[in-house]
Amino acid sequence: MLKRILVCAGLLWALASQAQILEPARLVSVPVDKKVKVGDVVELVFKADIDKTWYIYSVGFDADCGPIPMSITIEKNPGFQLEGDLVAVHDKAKHDKIFDCDVRTFEGTGEFRQKVKILAPNVTIKGAYEGQVCSEVEGKCVLFDGDVSFTIQAEGKAMTAPSADDKKKEDPKQPAGAVAPTANAPSVVTAPAQQQEVIIDTVYSDDKNASAAELLAKYGEIKGPILDPDLKEDESKESLWLFFFIAFATGLTALITPCVFPMIPMTVSFFTKGNSRGQALLYGFFIVLIYTLIGAALAPLMGPETANHLATEWIPNLIFFAVFIIFGVSFLGLFEITLPGSLVNKVDQQAEKGGFIGVFFMAFTLVLVSFSCTGPLVSSLLVASAGGEFTKPIVGMLGFSLSFAVPFTLFAFFPSLLKSLPKSGGWLNSVKVILGFIEIALAFKFLSIADQAFHWGVLDREVNIAIWIVVVALIGLYLMKAFRLPGDTGKDVEDKRIPVPRLMLAIGTFTFLVYLIPGMWGAPLKALAGYLPPAYTHDFDLYSATRKSETNEICEAPKYAEFLHLPHNLSGYFDYEQAMACARQQNKPLFIDFTGHGCTNCREMEAVVWSDPAVLNKLRNDFVVVALYVDDKTELPESEWYTSKYDQKVKKTIGKQNADLQIANLQHNAQPFYVLVGLDEHVLVKPYGYDKDVDEFVKFLELGEKKFAELYKK
Known part of the structure; x- marks a missing residue:
């Protein structure tokens, strides 16, 4: 309180000592332009316009540390009731050197939002705001205030605001002695201690979305993962030589x-x-x-x-x-x-x-x-x-x-x-022939990448394995001199004897052939995980059918599940917003897998690391999993297109939007890339890349769980 008194006194002195009235910041109300019905929850939007080199204090920090946070006082009116707290959109954390405390601020522009429930057809909402604007360049701080108002015309009959007792019945978790805000008393709207960068939909009117609205009030609209500076790699100390x-x-x-x-x-x-x-x-x-x-x-x-x-x-x-x-x-x-x-x-x-x-x-x-x-x-x-x-x-x-x-x-x-090496019919030509077979087998990887990205369904996993089996068999037969090719000439063709090195190579080839055969019935073939299509493209997977079926619980049917899949019978999502909503509902951290159809290392991680029982158990039980394919070519409805803030290009496909999410929010675009996110969308621990060390991956998951437990007590 003493700090607050000193701040106010200093501000009054500064104003009195100046010959001009400073107005470096203003707050205006944004008209509600959507159709509203009585009973709907509507957002009131307040925009701040801030002069260059100045900044205003936001909300969500310790009000006793010194600076004055923004406050908005809403006048009493039976036509509405307040819902939740004031929310700051895209404010930034800052350490105030003068008061030696952490605050949140806006520069240039700012935005605050407050939800209200409309109880009457015609409502006029009036209020007043008060805040503090400062400039380190000018060396000044100024109090600013003003009035705001909204006129809302809603369809429907008037409703009665629930009393405090009714609110307590609706919310049994409300502590004893707490009084719910009503329309009969003015309210000073502030924000909870922890804020985030959020954008919230304007209207919620469905009863079945009550839980979703509650989560939105607590955490805000789902926007994208937020990577805090302390979780980024510190490149400032990294030399160019390193x-x-x-x-x-x-x-x-x-x-x-x-x-x-x-x-x-x-x-x-x-x-x-x-x-x-x-x-x-x-x-x-x-x-x-x-x-x-x-x-x-x-x-x-x-x-x-x-x-x-x-x-x-x-x-x-x-x-x-x-x-x-x-x-x-x-x-x-x-x-x-x-x-x-x-x-x-x-x-x-x-x-x-x-x-x-x-x-x-x-x-x-x-x-x-x-x-x-x-x-x-x-x-x-x-x-x-x-x-x-x-x-x-x-x-x-x-x-x-x-x-x-x-x-x-x-x-x-x-x-x-x-x-x-022998130039005619000898080892040189044999090496070329073997490499020729290998090139033909590897060629189908490129065709498979396009097939998966566009969901043609031409080159499924068993088809690819069948091609490999045939090619490897031909290599083995060629090494055993079962047939000759045009380049094989000279004495080597007539000599049916097989040198020992060639025989040993043939044994290795046929051994590899035997390894491939179970893959036709669904064996994982971990050694080739990065070269073959994913297991979900296998039509006859006897391996999965004979295993104990274990799936993790999810909230609702995932979007795009008809053509996108997770490995190892995991249940999860392929849309970030849907997955984040489920994570909040289940009170679990979100495991984001930035992957791709053509990502060789992604398939290796899934086959070698994800398949480990310790990893699989955690993914299945302790996380909500979402796989975001950055290379999927499925075009979305035009209503879902948007222009990226990163490169100003319109993102029309699933892959383009997922890639933009990774680049714009996490400053990274390589795959695989694993990110653990909390309920407020802040990244919990440093993301994990391509590393097939199972123990390290388990530590990564455990560290994320520990951080989640500290922030969100279950």
């Missing part, structure tokens, strides 16, 4: 992805035809140059969704599918890939100068074809570029591309290592 090495390690990881590793033989094939070591170095240079230019130039122009677009859109994936099939059958000996004669002549002419055209073409092909798998790994760099931060993404892309280019350059730099 970021460079992280990106370098990421590039090494990209080499073992399914659409990068098969590209190595293409490099070998190109550089075993007499190209110089200088060209090999040039090849690596072009890889680095192309990736760096992509990170620095394309990301700011097209935004962070570019990588996701190339990874999931049907046209690029069909192109990638065709490229792998063409390379595969060429390795089998159907034809030899050659450049057009005119282009070959130009390349030959440039060969005397270094042959950079052909080298650049090979480097650019590598970047394009492998981008479907490398895109998710560099997506965080693209987000940084899209936001205008160019130095860091360029350094990161440089580190990524350097490690990515080194193996390809080494293979190109020392082609003699493979030239020493």
Whole structure:
């Protein structure tokens, strides 16, 4: 109280000592423009206009710490009654250095909302506001006040406001001695101690939505996860060198992805035809140059969704599918890939100068074809570029591309290592044939990605496994010399003896074949989790049918469940708002899985980590689970379209809206990405990415549960 007196005295002195009247902030009422019926709960909206360099104190902080929070006094009127507390929309937390306490403020503009229940057809709501506006630049604080009013015309007959006793009967949890607000007494409206960024619907009129309205009054309208600063990675202390090495390690990881590793033989094939070591170095240079230019130039122009677009859109994936099939059958000996004669002549002419055209073409092909798998790994760099931060993404892309280019350059730099193999009908051709089969098998991953994103239903899991079984069987038979292909010539064809190394490779191949076969009946095949379509696409899943059926309880039928699914018989949601509403209803933390149809690492996490009994038990019993697919192409009704505040583009599909939610609210767009959210939509602990350590994932879930229990006592 003493602080309050001192503040008021100081303000009065400041006003008296000035020769001018300062009015740096104003509060106005926004007319209610929706049709209202008697009995409806309507929101009164108050907008604040604040001068530059000034800020007003909001609500939701300790009123005794010093600064004066906003208050709105509503005059008595039998035509309405107050519902809940005053809510601040999009205010910001701030530590007030003068009073040494945490407050909440608005700068530029502000908004407050108060719900009232309409009890009469024609209602005039009058009130007065009082607040405090300050400026650190001017070194001043000013009290500001004024009047507000609303005129509401409602349909229906007048109602009687419930008495305090009636309110207590309706709400048995109300403590003894508490008096419910009525229309017969003026009320000073303030907000609860903890506020959040919310947008609340204007009218609630259905009785069955009473619980939903109660949750809205307590936590606000569902808007999106809020990532507090202390849960973000502190990049201020991170040097560019450290970021460079992280990106370098990421590039090494990209080499073992399914659409990068098969590209190595293409490099070998190109550089075993007499190209110089200088060209090999040039090849690596072009890889680095192309990736760096992509990170620095394309990301700011097209935004962070570019990588996701190339990874999931049907046209690029069909192109990638065709490229792998063409390379595969060429390795089998159907034809030899050659450049057009005119282009070959130009390349030959440039060969005397270094042959950079052909080298650049090979480097650019590598970047394009492998981008479907490398895109998710560099997506965080693209987000940084899209936001205008160019130095860091360029350094990161440089580190990524350097490690990515080194193996390809080494293979190109020392082609003699493979030239020493038999050239005619020997190991060299056998290796090409085996790689050709592998390329054909991997080609269907690209087709599968497009199939899942657009829900074509052409390439289900068992179809993909059947293709793999046939291809692996052919590799094994080929190793056992059961058949020969056009490139197999010379003595090796006539010699039916099988060398021991070749026999051992055949044994490994047939062992892998046996491993694949149970997959036709639903076996999880964890070793191939990232390469195969998800298990829910399997039509005849004997494995799931023989297991004990365990599902977790959810609140209502999930939207999009006819074409989107969760692994391991988990029940959950595919729409953030629906899932958040259920989490509030069940008083459980929300587990958000930002995933994608084309996300290889997502499938691996589900197969290796989610399947662990400890993890699965927690997801099933302790959380409400929502899977948000960022690459789903299902177009939503036009009424659900919106323009992103992040990139000002209209988001029309499920995937675009989920991706925008992840980027705009969490400043991240790589998948998998796991986020634990509380009932007020604040993120509980630091999000979790791609890490197949089961113990660490369990710790992540337990830490979220502990934080949730501290904030929301059950």
